[in-house]
Amino acid sequence: MDPPALLTLKDVGISFGGLQAVKQVSFQVQEGQIKALIGPNGAGKTTLFNLITGMLTPDQGEILFHRQAIQGLPPFQIAARGISRTFQIVQLFGHMTVVENVMVGRHIRTRAGLLAAALRLPWSRREEAAIRAQSLEWLAFVGLQARADDYAANLPLGHQRLLEIARALATDPKLLLLDEPAAGLDMTETERLKDLIFAIREKEISVLLVEHDMSLTMEVADEIVVLDHGELLAEGPPREIQRHPAVIAAYLGRDWEK
């Protein structure tokens, strides 16, 4: 028997008006797995991310995390259960410093409330110091410790993407969703991103990524899920996907073989 899956999607679907953006999609992410989600533009990849993280609620189907249904929960509760994400269009807290951005990631794992904060209770000050220390560690993990006190908005795009990853990791996720982490990165940065994704797995965090950079995807992913027009087209290890006739057809057009 298979080991229990970390994340299970069962016949998940959602439509916007008349458009069925995601249709009966089912797949699993195992613990310790790096799984990639690919497909042409508009295939429903980001929509699927929004469904998993609670930004959207599916019309049909079930999403199980640690064997518990999470569909319909608000995003902050899903984050609390251990799913974190980055965004295709970077969503940093631009008016805050780099380290403060990561510190927000610690919010869900810490508990100083308004009163404790307002009165500067000793335990809340200790907690605050711990938040800062842990956040600096995550910055070091992605290689941004030197920029800790710069404003996030002033970072170049490559660094902003790394910062989003550090911030997401600071929530102590079991599953990290990366939405096009390599978009806008040059070749050396992409190479470093690849190492980073492997290092994240080393920390026993599973990764689900959407990525258009095929060489990166083929290198890092254990398994690939292909979406087209909201439907699951194929699923399997990179080698199989590369040769899969339906995938080739979806990417290159049906007449390619003639």
Add this chain to the structure above:
Amino acid sequence: MVRYQRWLQAGAFYFLVAITGSLLPGTYYVTLLNLIGLHIIIVLGLNLLMGYAGQISLGHAAFFGLGAYTSAILTTTYKVDPVLGLLAGLLLSGLVAVVVGIPALKLKGYYLAMATLGFGIIVAIAFQQMDWLTGGPSGFMGIPPFRLLGWSFKTPTTGFFFVWTVVGLILFLSLNIVDSRIGRALRAIHDSETAALAMGVDAQRLKLLIFVVSALYASLAGSLLAHTTNFIAPSSFGFMFSIKLVTMVVVGGMASIWGSLLGAAVLTILPELLAVFHDLEVVIFGLILMVVMIFLPRGLVRGLLDLWEFRQRKQQGR
């Protein structure tokens, strides 16, 4: 050093208050300073809501009024102890803030502004119309001075020490809130609510929380106003005052605690200087709001600092 910074700040603040209080000539300045202190309390709260959490309120005068009228009615008509009156005001304002905040804070931008504006107008009308309780448009007279542990703050000068002690306390609380896990989450909501949610910040609850806090600040200031001036009238709690409060936040600087002090002070003194142009007050406030938003979008404090730094750099360049 950093560890004792707050204590040094507190020490300096109260030293200044003590000196000012004992040196001030005449009632006029004392009364003006008391008013500034009360405005600072409200503006500090409103800045937490607007500057930090990024949620506007055009109805905060209503909470100021709720505090003032609750204190006035309970202590004068029903002879309740001022401390209890003040606490009752806080309770009422807090409850109203929860009831108004839950639906209103689901709205964003202009819609939130409209909702809070409507709320403010309704409350202002209630103060006017419920004359059996509030004294109606002619106001509420004969409010006793504040009493605490056998002390009575009868004269403007004792009132001054009382008000500014509270200002110091509120300033301390506000600085701490801003500089904490909660303050950070509020700023995160301001910058990107989507990302804040994805990071596990319960944005809706936090927005409500800070809305209630800002309402409590305003209510506290209202109670103090009732007891220091001994007379209140509905005209002090109308739409115009809500706009003034927003102007104070913007002029002082959004998300700037120290700016709030300056914003409240400048815009409380200004109408006194412009008393000649009384009819034009609204126009002048509007003009100030526009000029500051266009030329000093980060407020007076930051704007002046930027200007000074620019000068420094220019001189060094030569």
